[in-house]
Amino acid sequence: MSKYNAKKVIVTEDGTLFEEWIVKxxxxxxxxxxxxxxxxxxxxxxxxxxxxxxxxxxxxxxxxFILQEKPKVTYIADFLVTNLDDTQRVIDIKGIETPTFRVKLKLFQAKYPTLPIDILIKKRGEFIPIKQFKKEKADRKRAINKLLKQAEGKMKHARTDRNASQIHRIKK
Known part of the structure; x- marks a missing residue:
């Protein structure tokens, strides 16, 4: 297990994936x-x-990638992909985005401004950009908050109606 409780795996050259604990x-x-x-x-x-x-x-x-010489700061990406047109891009797979990663990302982008970096997260069986994931998560949260606000408003309105009918009965 890694520090984030992820299971380490080994991938062979033919693409077979083994969980490290099974191999051991x-x-x-x-x-x-x-x-x-x-x-x-x-x-x-x-x-x-x-x-x-x-x-x-x-x-x-x-x-x-060496980000800084003194003190030495390095960044180990997950993959460096060479496209068909010989351009390169860095791919990093994240489960969560840590504060340390955010700092290293800023240093990386400052030192290697022409090398694009794709930060991906796996959700529902597919790899999507982390920016898209964050946007979808924020949209879901906004929708939930909107529904909660509507429900609270209806409950408040129902309580007000109930109180009004009770006051009306007392006056009779």
């Missing part, structure tokens, strides 16, 4: 790349598929 428990001889989460491993499988079908040129797992 059964002492399997598995050669592949270790990832900190199942989502990262599944995205690696997706990149292997894209490379096989010629959708991307190549990719590298866990590329290291």
């Amino acid at each position: 428990r059964y002492e399997l001889d598995v050669i592949g790349t270790l990832f900190d989460s199942k989502a990262e491993g599944e995205y690696c499988q997706e990149l292997l598929r894209q490379r096989k079908y010629g959708e991307i040129k190549d990719f590298k797992c866990h590329p290291v």
Whole structure:
């Protein structure tokens, strides 16, 4: 388990995904790349598929970027993808966005302004940009708050009507 309770996985060159604990428990001889989460491993499988079908040129797992020399600050991305037109992009798979990551992201963007970075999150079986996820989450929260406000208004109105009818009965 990693520090965020994600299960580490190993992805072989042919795209087979093994959970690390199974490999250790059964002492399997598995050669592949270790990832900190199942989502990262599944995205690696997706990149292997894209490379096989010629959708991307190549990719590298866990590329290291030096963000600052003294004190030395490094950023280890999840993937560096080389597109068919030889442009490159960094892909980072996130379960949650930590404050440390936000700082490193700003340093990365300052040092490598021409290298795009895609931050993805896996939701409902697909990888979506984290900005889209945050927008959808905010929209859901606004909709829920709107419904709660409407419900509170109806309850308040119902209480007012009940109180008015009770006052009317007392006056009779």
